[in-house]
Amino acid sequence: xxxxxxxxxxxxxxxxxxxxxxxxxxxxxxxxxxxxxxxxxxxxxxxxxxxxxxxxxxxxxxxxxxxxxxxxxxxxxxxxxxxxxxxxxxxxxxxxxxxxxxxxxxxxxxxxxxxxxxxxxxxxxxxxxxxxxxxxxxxxxxxxxxxxxxxxxxxxxxxxxxxxxxxxxxxxxxxxxxxxxxxxxxxxxxxxxxxxxxxxxxxxxxxxxxxxxxxxxxxxxxxx
Numbered sequence: 738x739x740x741x742x743x744x745x746x747x748x749x750x751x752x753x754x755x756x757x758x759x760x761x762x763x764x765x766x767x768x769x770x771x772x773x774x775x776x777x778x779x780x781x782x783x784x785x786x787x788x789x790x791x792x793x794x795x796x797x798x799x800x801x802x803x804x805x806x807x808x809x810x811x812x813x814x815x816x817x818x819x820x821x822x823x824x825x826x827x828x829x830x831x832x833x834x835x836x837x838x839x840x841x842x843x844x845x846x847x848x849x850x851x852x853x854x855x856x857x858x859x860x861x862x863x864x865x866x867x868x869x870x871x872x873x874x875x876x877x878x879x880x881x882x883x884x885x886x887x888x889x890x891x892x893x894x895x896x897x898x899x900x901x902x903x904x905x906x907x908x909x910x911x912x913x914x915x916x917x918x919x920x921x922x923x924x925x926x927x928x929x930x931x932x933x934x935x936x937x938x939x940x941x942x943x944x945x946x947x948x949x950x951x952x953x954x955x956x957x958x959x960x961x
Contacts, residue, residue, distance in 0.1 A: 780941065780942035781941075781942070782795070783941055783942045783945075784823055784826060784827050784830075784941055784946075785822065785823060785826050786826045786829070786830055798810075827937070827938075827939075827946045828937070828946070830939075830945050830946050830947065831931075831937040831939070831945075831946035831947030832947065833947070834931065834945050834946060834947035834948045834949070835931055835947040835949075837886065837949070838886065838930060838931055838947065838948065838949030839930075839949075841886045841928070841949050842857065842859060842928055842930050842949060845859045845861070845928040846859045846928075848861060850862060852918070854914045854915070854918070856910060856914060856930075856932070856933050857930045857932070857933060858910075858911045858914050858915050858927060858928065858929055858930070858933050859927070859928035860915050860918045860919075860925055860926070860927055861925060861926040861928075862919075862923060862924075862925050863924045863925055863926055863953065864922075864923055864924040864955075865920065865923050866919055866920030866921050866922035866923025866924075866956060867920060867921070867922050867923075868920050868921025868922050868923075868956075868959075869920060869921060869959065870917055870918070870919060870920050870921075871905055871916055871917060871919075871921075871956070871959050872905070872917065873905050873906045873913055873917065874904075874905070874906060875904075875905050875959050875960075876902060876903065876904045876905065876959070876960040877902070877903065877905050877916060877956060877957075877958070877959055877960065878900050878901070878902045878956075878957045878958040878959075878960055879894070879900060879901055879902075879916070879954055879955060879956055879957055880894050880895050880900050880901075880954070880955040880957060881893065881894050881895070881901065881952050881953065881954045881955070882894075882895045882896070882952065882953045883950060883951070883952045884950070884951045884952075885944070885948060885949075885950065885951070886948075886949050886950075886951060889943075891943040891944055891950075892943075900957055902960055905917070909929065909933060909934050909935065910932075910933040910934075911927055911929030911930075911933035911934055911950070911952075912927070912929075912952070912954075914933070915927040915929075915952075915954070916954065916956060919954070919956045920956065921956050921957070921958060921959060922956065922957075923955070923956055924953065924954065924955040924956070925953070925954055925956075926951065926952070926953050926954075927951070927952040927953075927954060928949065928950075928951050929949060929950040929951070929952065930949055931947045931948060931949055934948065934949070934950045935948065935950075
């Protein structure tokens with residue numbers, strides 16, 4: 738479930754100058770800093786999947802709150818409605834993502850060399866390893882590249898240039914299952930259905946509720 742963030746988001750923009758037009762292109766470093774603040778706020782609002790018209794209403798409320806104008810609704814009275822809006826919008830996004838993800842997983846499972854675990858994780862070996870396979874209780878050292886089904890990168894130790902080390906029983910189920918199918922020195926592609934990744938809560942702002950994830954993982958070592 739997403740954290741309820743609207744009240745803290747409003748506080749975050751109290752320093753925003755009233756004289757800067759909302760549609761202004763950022764030119765100075767100060768402008769760019771305030772623009773970055775707007776982008777940060779937008780990430781917290783992603784769970785609401787706002788239309789353009791709805792965003793205009795949000796802007797109106799934000800403007801009145803920041804400038805100290807009288808509110809046009811009783812904010813505490815609307816807190817339950819905001820929570821319900823957040824829940825219903827997240828559920829709608831999750832349903833859409835799950836449907837698209839099911840088709841993606843089915844296609845991946847039909848590819849040559851693919852195997853499917855009991856929970857639905859699709860594992861395709863890109864390079865077989867020659868070492869031992871880890872157990873769920875092991876700590877592993879890996880390089881990985883994580884993307885959404887459209888190819889958007891959301892996390893990558895490869896891009897950071899530094900391998901990651903973690904206990905295999907303290908990560909998402911897809912990794913716990915998938916890496917046990919690998920051997921040290923091997924590389925595999927893991928397609929992770931939502932239920933084996935972050936489920937209907939997602940991991941905002943980059944991973945939507947119900948999202949299917951794709952990882953390319955290289956198992957470098959089992960850390961003793």
